[in-house]
Amino acid sequence: MSAYKIISIVLVALLAFFAFIVFLRLGSGEKIVVEGIVVEAESKPVQGLLGMREKKTFLVSPAFYEKHSINPYMANAMNLFIVVLNSNDKNAVQLVRVFSADKNLQYCATNFGNEMTEERLSGQECGQFISSSVDSVRVLIEFPDSSVQKPAINVKENTITIFTGNFNELGRTAFVALKIMFENAEETLRKTNALVEQLG
Numbered sequence: 001m002s003a004y005k006i007i008s009i010v011l012v013a014l015l016a017f018f019a020f021i022v023f024l025r026l027g028s029g030e031k032i033v034v035e036g037i038v039v040e041a042e043s044k045p046v047q048g049l050l051g052m053r054e055k056k057t058f059l060v061s062p063a064f065y066e067k068h069s070i071n072p073y074m075a076n077a078m079n080l081f082i083v084v085l086n087s088n089d090k091n092a093v094q095l096v097r098v099f100s101a102d103k104n105l106q107y108c109a110t111n112f113g114n115e116m117t118e119e120r121l122s123g124q125e126c127g128q129f130i131s132s133s134v135d136s137v138r139v140l141i142e143f144p145d146s147s148v149q150k151p152a153i154n155v156k157e158n159t160i161t162i163f164t165g166n167f168n169e170l171g172r173t174a175f176v177a178l179k180i181m182f183e184n185a186e187e188t189l190r191k192t193n194a195l196v197e198q199l200g
Helices: 003-028 045-052 071-087 123-132 167-181 185-199
Strands: 030-034 037-041 057-065 091-099 105-110 119-122 137-141 152-156 159-163
Touching: 030 045, 037 045, 037 167, 045 152, 045 167, 057 071, 071 091, 071 137, 071 167, 071 185, 091 123, 105 123, 119 123, 152 167, 159 167, 167 185
Parallel strands: 037 152, 057 091, 057 137, 137 159
Antiparallel strands: 030 037, 091 105, 105 119, 152 159
16 A cells, blocks of 8 residues: 555544544533533533532422432432532522422422422423523432433533432532532531531
């Protein structure tokens, strides 16, 4: 094989590689991996999360089943967000989306940002509440899905969505998002755990 042919093959391979990279960036946005968690956004995922921390109100919305052993894991991920958000003077609004066994939304329970309040919303009211929260950061903590190969944090406009393959990854994935957004996340959790131990 002549040197000309070899150079031509190399050039074609390089062009195909760069075309593939451009396709990935344009088709699925940008992705980085932080502590084994995929952080993805249309562009600059870390900057997207950092920008969200400037918002005052966060709507933290885990998915729950009406009765299921996974609910405590969903609640733990939600509580991580609420503890760190509160420590950074954010208004954390809790909105629990409750689903039937076949994953139909039944109702939501919210505190409207007041820990002393709890109100039930119908499925329709819940959807309206989420879509109308345009000035808030929406944090959606979804049910684990075995088809998810790597836990992921999806950043899009004012929405952070947590995707995992199993329930053991929920807390870790949520905490990576918090550590990117808030420098004091680890210290806040350490102090909170120490306080819980003292009270226990």
